Amino acid sequence: MTENAGPAGLSPAELGAYFALIEVSSLVRHAVEQQLRDAGDLSYVQFQLLATLGDAPGGSRRMTGLADGVVYSRSGLTYQVSLLERAGYVTRTTAAEDERGVTVTLTEAGRGVLAAVFPGHVAVLRELLFDALDDEDIDSLSRVLTKARERMRSIPPRSARSRRRNAGPA
Amino acid sequence: MTENAGPAGLSPAELGAYFALIEVSSLVRHAVEQQLRDAGDLSYVQFQLLATLGDAPGGSRRMTGLADGVVYSRSGLTYQVSLLERAGYVTRTTAAEDERGVTVTLTEAGRGVLAAVFPGHVAVLRELLFDALDDEDIDSLSRVLTKARERMRSIPPRSARSRRRNAGPA
DNA sequence: TATTGTTATACTCTATAACTATA
DNA sequence: TATAGTTATAGAGTATAACAATA
Numbered sequence: 314m315t316e317n318a319g320p321a322g323l324s325p326a327e328l329g330a331y332f333a334l335i336e337v338s339s340l341v342r343h344a345v346e347q348q349l350r351d352a353g354d355l356s357y358v359q360f361q362l363l364a365t366l367g368d369a370p371g372g373s374r375r376m377t378g379l380a381d382g383v384v385y386s387r388s389g390l391t392y393q394v395s396l397l398e399r400a401g402y403v404t405r406t407t408a409a410e411d412e413r414g415v416t417v418t419l420t421e422a423g424r425g426v427l428a429a430v431f432p433g434h435v436a437v438l439r440e441l442l443f444d445a446l447d448d449e450d451i452d453s454l455s456r457v458l459t460k461a462r463e464r465m466r467s468i469p470p471r472s473a474r475s476r477r478r479n480a481g482p483a
Numbered sequence: 484m485t486e487n488a489g490p491a492g493l494s495p496a497e498l499g500a501y502f503a504l505i506e507v508s509s510l511v512r513h514a515v516e517q518q519l520r521d522a523g524d525l526s527y528v529q530f531q532l533l534a535t536l537g538d539a540p541g542g543s544r545r546m547t548g549l550a551d552g553v554v555y556s557r558s559g560l561t562y563q564v565s566l567l568e569r570a571g572y573v574t575r576t577t578a579a580e581d582e583r584g585v586t587v588t589l590t591e592a593g594r595g596v597l598a599a600v601f602p603g604h605v606a607v608l609r610e611l612l613f614d615a616l617d618d619e620d621i622d623s624l625s626r627v628l629t630k631a632r633e634r635m636r637s638i639p640p641r642s643a644r645s646r647r648r649n650a651g652p653a
Numbered sequence: 654t655a656t657t658g659t660t661a662t663a664c665t666c667t668a669t670a671a672c673t674a675t676a
Numbered sequence: 677t678a679t680a681g682t683t684a685t686a687g688a689g690t691a692t693a694a695c696a697a698t699a
Contacts, residue, residue, distance in 0.1 A: 333628035338508030413680040445634030453623040458503035464615030583657040
């Protein structure tokens with residue numbers, strides 16, 4: 314018997330990390346969602362999609378690539394992208410290389426909202442999260458969470474399985 | 484001009500920490516939500532409420548105290564607690580000290596679901612999060628996030644303001 | 654008058670399954 | 677046959693505002 318809580322439970326340190334992770338991320342997300350709603354009438358998912366496109370070369374991505382870590386079902390992605398298209402923030406075109414695919418591209422208006430929303434976004438993060446942390450805190454937070462993220466990405470995500478479940482053998 | 488990104492933006496370290504925080508917490512939450520659904524037909528919020536009660540003396544809490552860090556509107560809390568009551572996991576009684584208040588109490592059945600759901604819950608956290616981290620990682624994660632949480636709790640939460648907004652001066 | 658909690662309602666988001674079209 | 681994406685639909689969750697009751 315170790316001090317480390319066997320397979321049955323979590324150690325106190327793990328429990329503490331878990332609860333803090335959930336509470337902090339909830340509060341951050343909730344606060345940021347309000348700000349995005351107020352400043353640009355964007356949901357958080359929509360913001361993430363726009364930001365992902367903003368970082369992509371040419372402001373373009375295929376639907377599939379856009380989903381990573383943001384949305385957990387195909388229909389959900391279609392839904393959100395439809396809203397963005399209706400708002401004029403992205404365009405959808407048939408992919409050049411694969412006629413089945415759809416390329417989503419950020420428009421000028423899309424870059425506009427991003428720019429409009431960004432300062433307030435940053436302000437919320439500063440006030441709520443980063444003002445409480447020194448450089449070292451931020452570094453270790455980033456380091457540990459990045460490590461965790463890489464692990465998670467390497468594990469078969471449920472969304473990848475979901476298709477296969479339908480089209481099972483037989 | 485510092486290397487530290489002025490008020491206009493976030494430093495690369497901050498950006499990295501922020502994105503990793505959002506992605507990791509989303510993935511964790513999503514995975515855990517599925518597990519809770521499968522194992523006990525509980526939403527994550529319901530699980531949090533039960534767990535909060537499980538930690539409380541006598542398994543009881545006032546509605547207001549139950550909301551902290553879990554739910555962001557009173558009606559949302561009422562809704563979730565109603566579901567829990569209907570399922571037989573909690574009871575609601577008029578508070579002894581304040582006739583306006585409601586005391587929510589965990590039932591035996593409530594403790595039962597918690598127990599039933601817990602091992603799988605822990606397993607998901609291990610596989611997804613903790614297996615990737617060593618003890619030191621977990622300690623710093625816990626330390627930094629706890630620091631952040633304390634800061635956030637000390638800031639006037641929007642939910643506290645919301646009431647006042649309605650009943651503004653004349 | 655302020656606070657606790659509930660209710661009614663409207664809305665957003667998500668997920669499953671069925672479907673189309675291309676590879 | 678497998679993959680990319682869309683659509684229809686149904687359900688869960690959330691928030692706002694109006695409300696009742698107690699302090």
